[in-house]
Every structure is written in C-alpha cells, then in structure tokens.
Amino acid sequence: xxxxxxxxxxxxxxxxxxxxxxxxxxxxxxxxxxxxxxxxxxxxxxxxxxxxxxxxxxxxxxxxxxxxxxxxxxxxxxxxxxxxxxxxxxxxxxxxxxxxxxxxxxxxxxxxxxxxxxxxxxxxxxxxxxxxxxxxxxxxxxxxxxxxxxxxxxxxxxxxxxxxxxxxxxxxxxxxxxxxxxxxxxxxxxxxxxxxxxxxxxxxxxxxxxxxxxxxxxxxxxxxxxxxxxxxxxxxxxxxxxxxxxxxxxxxxxxxxxxxxxxxxxxxxxxxxxxxxxxxxxxxxxxxxxxxxxxxxxxxxxxxxxxxxxxxxxxxxxxxxxxxxxxxxxxxxxxxxxxxxxxxxxxxxxxxxxxxxxxxxxxxxxxxxxxxxxxxxxxxxxxxxxxxxxxxxxxxxxxxxxxxxxxxxxxxxxxxxxxxxxxxxxxxxxxxxxxxxxxxxxxxxxxxxxxxxxxxxxxxxxxxxxxxxxxxxxxxxxxxxxxxxxxxxxxxxxxxxxxxxxxxxxxxxxxxxxxxxxxxxxxxxxxxxxxxxxxxxxxxxxxxxxxxxxxxxxxxxxxxxxxxxxxxxxxxxxxxxxxxxxxxxxxxxxxxxxxxxxxxxxxxxxxxxxxxxxxxxxxxxxxxxxxxxxxxxxxxxxxxxxxxxxxxxxxxxxxxxxxxxxxxxxxxxxxxxxxxxxxxxxxxxxxxxxxxxxxxxxxxxxxxxxxxxxxxxxxxxxxxxxxxxxxxxxxxxxxxxxxxxxxxxxxxxxxxxxxxxxxxxxxxxxxxxxxxxx
Numbered sequence: 134x135x136x137x138x139x140x141x142x143x144x145x146x147x148x149x150x151x152x153x154x155x156x157x158x159x160x161x162x163x164x165x166x167x168x169x170x171x172x173x174x175x176x177x178x179x180x181x182x183x184x185x186x187x188x189x190x191x192x193x194x195x196x197x198x199x200x201x202x203x204x205x206x207x208x209x210x211x212x213x214x215x216x217x218x219x220x221x222x223x224x225x226x227x228x229x230x231x232x233x234x235x236x237x238x239x240x241x242x243x244x245x246x247x248x249x250x251x252x253x254x255x256x257x258x259x260x261x262x263x264x265x266x267x268x269x270x271x272x273x274x275x276x277x278x279x280x281x282x283x284x285x286x287x288x289x290x291x292x293x294x295x296x297x298x299x300x301x302x303x304x305x306x307x308x309x310x311x312x313x314x315x316x317x318x319x320x321x322x323x324x325x326x327x328x329x330x331x332x333x334x335x336x337x338x339x340x341x342x343x344x345x346x347x348x349x350x351x352x353x354x355x356x357x358x359x360x361x362x363x364x365x366x367x368x369x370x371x372x373x374x375x376x377x378x379x380x381x382x383x384x385x386x387x388x389x390x391x392x393x394x395x396x397x398x399x400x401x402x403x404x405x406x407x408x409x410x411x412x413x414x415x416x417x418x419x420x421x422x423x424x425x426x427x428x429x430x431x432x433x434x435x436x437x438x439x440x441x442x443x444x445x446x447x448x449x450x451x452x453x454x455x456x457x458x459x460x461x462x463x464x465x466x467x468x469x470x471x472x473x474x475x476x477x478x479x480x481x482x483x484x485x486x487x488x489x490x491x492x493x494x495x496x497x498x499x500x501x502x503x504x505x506x507x508x509x510x511x512x513x514x515x516x517x518x519x520x521x522x523x524x525x526x527x528x529x530x531x532x533x534x535x536x537x538x539x540x541x542x543x544x545x546x547x548x549x550x551x552x553x554x555x556x557x558x559x560x561x562x563x564x565x566x567x568x569x570x571x572x573x574x575x576x577x578x579x580x581x582x583x584x585x586x587x588x589x590x591x592x593x594x595x596x597x598x599x600x601x602x603x604x605x606x607x608x609x610x611x612x613x614x615x616x617x618x619x620x621x622x623x624x625x626x627x628x629x630x631x632x633x634x635x636x637x638x639x640x641x642x643x644x645x646x647x648x649x650x651x652x653x654x655x656x657x658x659x660x661x662x663x664x665x666x667x668x669x670x671x672x673x674x675x676x677x678x679x680x681x682x683x684x685x686x687x688x689x690x691x692x693x694x695x696x697x698x699x700x701x702x703x704x705x706x707x708x709x710x711x712x713x714x715x716x717x718x719x720x721x722x723x724x725x726x727x728x729x730x731x732x733x734x735x736x737x738x739x740x741x742x743x744x745x746x747x748x749x750x751x752x753x754x755x756x757x758x759x760x761x762x763x764x765x766x767x768x769x770x771x772x773x774x775x776x777x778x779x780x781x782x783x784x785x786x787x788x789x790x791x792x793x794x795x796x797x798x799x800x801x802x803x804x805x806x807x808x809x810x811x812x813x814x815x816x817x818x819x820x821x822x823x824x825x826x827x828x829x830x831x832x833x834x835x836x837x838x839x840x841x842x843x844x845x846x847x848x849x850x851x852x853x854x855x856x857x858x859x860x861x862x863x864x865x866x867x868x869x870x871x872x873x874x875x876x877x878x879x880x881x882x883x884x885x886x887x888x889x890x891x892x893x894x895x896x897x898x899x900x901x902x903x904x905x906x907x
Contacts, residue, residue, distance in 0.1 A: 174851050178505060181481050183489055184496075186505040187289040188214070188858055190227045194279040198852045206873055207883040211251075211274060212854045214288040215890050217516040219314040219527050220322035221454060224537070224890075225293035227286055228279070229272030230254060231309065233346070234353075235322070235454060236519045236530070238587050239404040240540035243454070245351035250538060250887050253347040256307060258299065258330075261339045261437075271297060271307060288858075290492070290512045292482025302334025303440075310483040311516070312470060313491050317561045318520050318527050321470050323453025325483055328436075331445040341437040344450050348382040348410050348430050352403065353540030354585060357881070364390050365403050371427025379413035379463050380427045381455055399631055400523060400588035409455040411463050414448060421446065491515050493558050493903075502844045507902050509843075509858070511558055513895040514551075518562060523588030524630055526569035527562060529555075533861045533891040534878050543583030545570045546603040546668070550817060551892040553607060554900040556614040563611050564620060570604060571625045571641055578641075578648030580604065581628060588630060596682070598653045598664040601645040602693045608642070609700035618708035643716050649694075650723055656686035658745060659730025661694055663687040668760060668817070669810050672744065675803055681746040688741045688753070688761040691731050696767035698724040728770065739782035741765045743802075757786040757799040759818050766825025773829040780826055792849040793856075794841055795819045796866035807868040809875035815863045816841070820897035827905060835905055841898065846872070860894040 175192040195210035211230060216223040222234040232252035233243040246253040256271040270276035277283050277297065285296040291313065297305040308327040314320030332338050350367040360366075365386045373380040384407035388394070397406040412425050412432040421438030434450045451467050474483040482488070492511045498504040520527045521542075529551035530536040535543055542548070552566035573581040573590070580600035581590045612618060621639040626632075636644075654662045663685040665678030673681065702720050705713040735741060741761040743753025752758065762783050766776050786799040794814035801807040819841060827834035839845060846856040846864075850872035856864060861874045880886035 175854050175857060180505065181289060183481055183485050185290045185481065185485070185489060186509050187287050190286045190288065191281055192854060194228055195274050196854060200870055200873060206853060207876065208853060208855055209888060210884050213889070214293060214858070215513065215516055216291060216293065216309065216311040218311055218320040219318065219518050219520045220320035223309065223311055223324050225288065225309055228274050228276065229256060229295050229307065233452070235408060236536070237522045238406060240353040240536055241404065242351050242353065243348065243410055244346050245349045245356065248885055249356045250885060253349060255345045257343050258305065259341045260301065261341065269299060271295070289481060291484050291488040301338055302332060303330060303338060304333055305330045306479070308479060308482065312484045313487050313515055317565055318525065321453070321466065322456060323451055323466060323470050325470065326450040326452065327447065327479060327483065329445060329447045329479065330440060332440040332442050335442050337439055337441050339439045341435060343433060343435050345431055345433040346412065346452060348432060350384050350407050353538065364388070364392060367407055369430045371432065373426050377424035377426060378415055379411055380425045380432055381463065382410040382427060382432055384409060400629060402586035402589045404587060411453055411455045413451040413463055413467050423448070488512065502839065502842060503902060506842055506844065507899050510895040510899040514555060514558065517890070517892065521569065524569050524572045526565045526572065528566045528569040529892050529896065531892050533887055533889060537890070538878060538887040541583060541585045545573055545580055545583055546600055547892060549603040549607040551896040553610055554896050554903060556611045557903045560615045560617065567608055567611060568625050571638070572630050573628050574641060574645065576627050576634065578644035580645070595666040595670060596664040597666045598662060598687060599667045599690050599693065601649045602690060602697055604645060605701045606697045609697060609704045612704040612708065613700065618710065621708055621710055639710065639712060646720065656684060658686055658734055659727065660686035660688065660734065661690035661727065663690065663744060671810055676746060676750065684747045686745045688743055689764070691727060692741060692761040692764035692768065695724065695728055695731060696764040699769050739779055752802055756802065757783055759787055759795060759797045759822065763818065763821030763825045766822065767828060776829050790867055792867065793846050795822060796868070808865050808870065809863060809877060812868050813863040813865050813875050816893035816897050817862065820901050823901050824904060831905055838898070838901060838905070855888050859889040860891060861888050862891040862893050
C-alpha cells in the first residue's frame with residue numbers, strides 16, 4: 134500500500150470547527166470521485182452503512198412535470214427535504230438552496246428570498262490559477278447543481294449532501310447537518326455546513342470557497358404582503374468579532390402601521406422579539422486564510438487555500454440562532470453543537486449515531502419498504518417537532534400549507550393525531566403535545582382551533598365539534614401504551630397560558646366531556662351534533678351553518694365517539710384512580726345511549742351515512758363517504774362478520790379503481806370537480822379505516838399500509854416528486870388530476886408554493902405500523 138493511502142487511513146478527528154486534514158475515511162474521499170452517477174427519472178433509495186434510509190435525487194432541475202391531460206402539474210421546481218430539531222427547521226432543496234426557519238415565537242424564514250416559500254443562500258468555488266479567476270456557483274437553479282453529470286445529491290436522516298465533480302480534478306462535498314434535540318423543549322438551533330475539497334489532479338490548485346446567507350426575517354404570515362405594507366418591518370445590523378471568526382446579525386423591528394404592542398411574553402399576532410443570527414468559522418490551520426464578515430444584510434464565510442495533489446481540506450461553517458437565554462456566547466453554542474459529533478462519519482452527517490438513537494429499533498422488520506419508510510417517518514417526527522416559547526411545550530405542526538405557507542399552528546386535532554406514534558417512540562413528546570392542546574383549552578372545556586403569531590388565537594368562523602374526541606383518542610392511547618396513569622393527576626395551565634390558571638388533567642378531561650355532552654350536544658336522531666364543523670372544515674360550503682348548526686348531526690363524530698369512549702373508559706379504569714368512577718359512569722351512559730341511537734340509524738345498511746343537517750337534508754345515504762367508516766369499523770361491539778360485510782362494500786365503492794389509497798367519496802357531494810375534501814384521498818381518513826380493518830384482518834390491514842406507502846405512489850406516479858418521500862394532507866384520486874395536490878390556497882404561482890411535509894402521511898403511517906406489530 135502506498136504511503137499516501139497509509140497516511141489517509143489514520144483517523145484525524147477535527148477538534149475545532151475548521152481545519153485541514155488528510156484523515157477522512159477512504160470511503161468518503163473515494164466516493165467523491167469514483168462513485169458512478171446513476172441517472173433515473175427522479176431518484177432512488179438506498180440503505181446507509183448505519184442501516185438508515187438515504188434518497189439520491191437524480192431528477193431534472195428546475196423540476197417540471199406534466200399531468201396525463203398535458204397540463205403543468207404545478208409541482209415546486211426545486212424539490213426539498215426536511216431537517217431540523219425542536220428549536221429550528223431547515224428545508225434543504227435539491228439545488229443546495231435551504232430555508233432556515235424558526236417557529237419558537239412565530240413561523241418565520243430567517244433567510245427569506247424574494248420568491249415566497251424559498252430561501253436565499255449561495256455557495257461558490259473560485260479557481261485562481263495563473264492569474265485567471267473562474268467562479269463556479271454550487272447552489273441554485275442557475276448553478277452547476279442543474280447538471281446531474283457534475284453533482285450527486287443525497288438526503289438522509291439529519292443531513293443533506295451535495296457532491297460536486299469540478300474541473301482540474303477537484304471534488305467537493307458540501308454537507309448540511311442538524312443535531313437532534315437531546316431533551317424535550319431543548320436543542321441547538323444551529324446547523325453545520327461541512328465542506329470537504331480534495332485535489333485528485335496532478336497540479337497544485339489555488340482556490341477559495343464562499344458560503345453566503347442573507348438575513349431577511351419574514352413572517353410566513355406576511356410573505357405575500359407587499360414589503361412596504363407589512364405591519365412590522367425588520368432591520369438587520371451585522372457585527373463581526375475582531376478576529377473575524379464569527380459575525381452576528383442583530384434583528385430589530387419598527388411598526389409600519391398603528392399597533393398597540395404587548396410585552397414580549399404576551400400573545401401577539403406578530404413577533405416583537407426577533408432573534409439574532411450568527412455565522413461562525415474557527416481558523417484552525419495555517420494552510421489557508423479565512424474570515425466571516427457581514428455585508429449589509431448578508432453573512433459570508435470566505436476561505437482561501439492552496440491544495441496539493443492528493444490533499445484534502447475541510448472546514449465547518451456554523452449558522453444558527455443566537456439565543457442568550459441558553460448560551461452565554463456564540464462559542465459556547467458552537468462547542469455544544471460539536472459535542473459528540475461524528476467527524477469520522479461524514480457520509481451520513483455529523484450526527485448519525487445520535488439520530489439513530491432517537492429512532493425506533495426496526496431491525497426485526499423483514500419488509501424493507503416498511504422498515505425504510507417507518508424510519509423515515511420517525512425522523513420526520515423528531516425533525517419537525519417544534520418548541521413553542523409561549524406554551525413552553527413541544528408539538529408536531531401540521532406543516533405544509535398551514536405552517537410553512539401561512540405560519541399557522543392549526544388545527545389542534547392535527548397535533549393530536551401527530552402525537553399518536555410518539556406514544557410509542559417518544560412518550561415525553563406525546564405528553565408535551567397533550568399539554569400543548571390543554572393550554573389551548575378554555576375553563577369550560579372548549580378547545581381552541583390553534584394559534585398563529587406568538588400564541589395568538591384568532592377569532593374563527595369555525596365552532597368545531599370534534600376537538601374533544603381527538604383529545605380523548607390521543608390521551609387514551611397515551612395512557613394505555615405508556616401506563617403513565619399519574620399523568621391524570623398533573624396540573625396543566627388553561628388557556629390563555631400567561632394567566633397561569635391550572636387544573637388537573639383528569640378535571641380537564643371531565644370538563645371537555647361536559648362540553649361535548651352539553652355544548653356540542655346530541656341531535657334529534659340521537660347522534661353527536663356537528664355545530665358548523667367536524668373534520669370537514671368546508672362541509673357547509675353550499676349550506677349556511679347559521680341555518681343548520683343547531684340541528685346538524687355528524688355520523689363521523691358519532692362513530693368516533695363509539696370507537697374512542699371504550700378506550701378512554703378502559704384507560705380510566707386501569708388508572709386505579711377512584712376519582713374517575715363517577716366520570717366513567719357518565720361516559721358509559723353517554724356511550725350506551727349514543728350506540729343505541731346510532732345502531733338504530735345504521736340498521737342493516739352496509740355503510741354509515743355521512744351527516745344529517747335536518748330531516749330533509751341528508752348526506753351519504755346512497756353515496757358512500759369515507760369519513761365515518763373507519764371509526765365504524767373500530768367500534769368494539771360491532772361483530773366481525775358485520776365489519777367484513779361493511780368493509781367489502783365500502784372498498785368496492787371507494788377503493789376501486791384507486792391505485793394508492795381510498796378516496797373520500799363514491800361520487801362528489803357538491804358540484805364541480807371531485808377533488809380535495811369532495812373526492813380526494815386524505816391520509817387522516819384512510820388510516821383510521823386501516824385501523825378498523827385491523828380489528829378483524831391484520832394481514833389485509835398490512836396490505837393497506839403498503840398501498841398507502843410512498844413506494845407505491847412512486848410506482849404509479851414516477852413523474853411526480855411530491856408523494857415519493859413526503860406529501861401534503863391530501864392527493865387527488867383517479868376521478869380528477871390523479872396523484873396531484875388539490876391546491877386550495879390563493880398562491881400567485883403554484884409552482885412556488887408549499888405542497889409537502891404534512892404530518893399526516895408520516896405520523897399516521899408510523900402509528901398504524903406500530904399498532905399492527907404491537
């Protein structure tokens with residue numbers, strides 16, 4: 134073995150945040166110039182050395198797809214993957230662009246581009262040989278990133294990796310790594326850009342590397358508002374430390390219209406305490422020169438070096454939110470970030486061992502698709518979960534249009550559904566989500582729909598009728614799975630959080646039941662009322678809720694109560710808490726009365742109706758609707774043979790000829806196209822149906838899990854990237870523009886709007902998987 138390779142075998146760990154080394158594992162350096170570039174339509178999955186999923190993106194940039202009718206599919210042009218921890222979100226694009234987001238106070242993009250739902254950052258290499266200066270842009274849709282022969286792009290658990298084959302025998306890895314949160318409500322709100330440049334040529338190369346990020350703080354809720362008309366305007370001032378190893382961008386604000394500003398810890402629709410942002414690089418060697426500086430609103434790292442043949446250089450640039458509350462100095466935050474980092478495992482990011490320890494052990498799963506996707510989903514949970522400074526809890530946002538587009542945390546039913554798999558994978562996070570929802574609960578048992586801004590709950594046209602049912606379902610699962618019955622005795626703050634009014638979880642449960650029983654109420658058919666909204670926020674699109682809210686009854690609410698109440702009663706009974714006895718009696722009386730009325734209404738029919746607005750306006754009588762069917766099949770007292778009969782009929786109406794799921798309607802209820810709520814495929818509805826099937830046929834339920842998978846979507850719709858590793862809350866069925874999102878928000882350009890990373894296709898899939906293997 135030659136002396137160069139012998140020297141390369143010695144593992145040289147980087148103790149600082151930047152430096153030159155020849156000690157990277159051979160597998161990493163060799164991969165930079167020897168691994169073939171495999172061209173496919175969009176990309177392919179592989180399993181890393183640590184047994185974790187990695188997706189190699191090979192599609193075109195800018196991305197473009199045409200639907201089966203020859204129309205633009207309107208998919209985002211720069212596909213993206215989600216990284217993050219409880220204190221930050223990093224959306225990494227195939228082109229190397231990233232969106233650095235915070236949601237600790239409000240949802241905001243720290244590096245917002247002029248284009249909405251996008252970020253501004255640049256990376257480039259400048260060759261300076263023979264007095265000729267040649268710049269190569271590495272990131273963006275007008276850079277080398279659009280050339281698949283020159284760039285290999287990989288996304289995995291906690292990292293995004295871009296491998297460039299440049300001229301003069303130079304190869305470069307640009308690696309983005311995010312460290313997982315070690316504890317609830319914590320985490321390091323920073324990420325690392327690791328750059329490894331190797332000279333595979335025969336000549337010494339003089340070059341410089343630049344990494345730039347614009348600090349442009351834009352609230353998601355105002356990104357479509359003209360800059361000069363936004364209620365608050367944010368300004369940035371950048372200061373560099375004397376040795377130019379780091380720079381801090383301090384954000385300030387000024388009002389742009391008449392506002393009454395609260396204290397920083399009081400709920401408010403806008404952010405009056407924006408963060409500071411830093412960029413850091415430590416000069417640890419004498420073979421190059423480096424500096425961090427600020428230019429107007431842009432943080433920049435510049436590194437100049439000369440690389441001998443066979444030599445490699447490496448440096449780490451840290452970008453983060455500077456939080457004085459938890460870290461005394463920038464250096465302390467950087468030191469924490471690199472503590473226990475795996476500098477010898479760059480191919481899978483700096484934190485692969487830490488990420489693997491956060492994920493469930495699926496080593497016994499023999500189905501490689503399920504193993505891969507469930508690990509991917511478990512990573513989504515930990516990467517998307519977000520700490521709220523106002524509520525002092527960590528929750529899983531619904532994501533997609535709500536969080537990443539509008540900057541809203543709605544609705545609480547979505548957060549409760551997202552909590553379900555964490556009852557298995559991270560019980561402390563599950564408990565925090567439950568507390569988070571309680572902190573939206575009024576003293577009378579009403580649960581607010583959600584919040585925007587800093588803990589601000591806006592007045593809403595929706596008087597929802599199902600939040601309590603979703604709460605009962607999640608807390609029942611939590612208590613049963615974890616056995617943490619002492620949680621019922623804990624004191625939690627009511628809404629609004631800053632008032633500090635508390636009660637026990639058990640008393641809050643009681644009040645929520647009373648709200649369901651007395652405020653939401655029972656209709657003339659003995660079914661749970663709808664008020665003006667159950668799961669379907671737009672159910673009354675052609676009918677005024679002012680006219681029907683007092684009489685409308687929901688079969689979805691009714692079947693859900695009949696499926697959930699037995700679980701809640703059992704959990705309360707198992708708690709051994711004598712204070713639950715009168716509550717259990719009241720729950721059972723309610724359940725028994727509702728069951729009698731519902732079964733009378735169901736009769737011998739092979740599916741449940743959808744809703745009765747009154748005796749003359751009824752839906753889902755001759756037209757099968759999915760909403761109540763999943764919970765109908767979960768009702769414990771319904772005989773298995775009857776369940777099989779119902780399922781076969783429902784499947785014949787809603788699953789045929791669907792390739793990837795089960796749609797909401799046999800045919801639309803309203804006029805217009807059969808899309809969205811009126812004919813699309815919704816993950817929050819088809820997965821409860823899977824759980825219903827699991828009560829009498831687990832093998833069939835497992836086959837549904839495969840049908841609903843990302844892998845199956847990719848098989849049937851290989852031209853579309855949204856759906857292959859993430860999805861929005863719904864996708865169109867075969868009845869209309871199949872495989873595409875029904876875009877319902879008023880975006881000026883749908884190709885530049887958010888359509889992916891909803892919690893439902895990730896969290897529901899993992900929960901159902903864990904239920905099936907329980």
